[in-house]
Amino acid sequence: xxxxxxxxxxxxxxxxxxxxxxxxxxxxxxxxxxxxxxxxxxxxxxxxxxxxxxxxxxxxxxxxxxxxxxxxxxxxxxxxxxxxxxxxxxxxx
Numbered sequence: 001x002x003x004x005x006x007x008x009x010x011x012x013x014x015x016x017x018x019x020x021x022x023x024x025x026x027x028x029x030x031x032x033x034x035x036x037x038x039x040x041x042x043x044x045x046x047x048x049x050x051x052x053x054x055x056x057x058x059x060x061x062x063x064x065x066x067x068x069x070x071x072x073x074x075x076x077x078x079x080x081x082x083x084x085x086x087x088x089x090x091x092x093x
Contacts, residue, residue: 030054 027035027042034042034050042050060070 028033031042031047031050034046036046036049055066058066058070084085
């Protein structure tokens with residue numbers, strides 16, 4: 001029994017080593033395309049270029065500033081727009 005456990009551990013270890021890093025670790029959706037050289041690392045230049053591109057897409061009028069109306073309106077963004085109970089109802093205020 002002990003030999004089977006050791007053998008199973010060795011098989012799993014070999015499989016983990018053989019999985020390419022690009023498959024084992026992935027960036028979150030907002031940074032998925034930022035790794036332009038596909039080395040599974042983000043350099044400062046890659047990160048800043050991604051941020052610059054995202055800023056340009058959000059800056060609807062191209063004035064170099066983001067105003068509240070240009071920001072994404074996601075779930076729970078802004079005051080009392082989320083579905084949570086807030087701090088007052090939880091007794092935290």
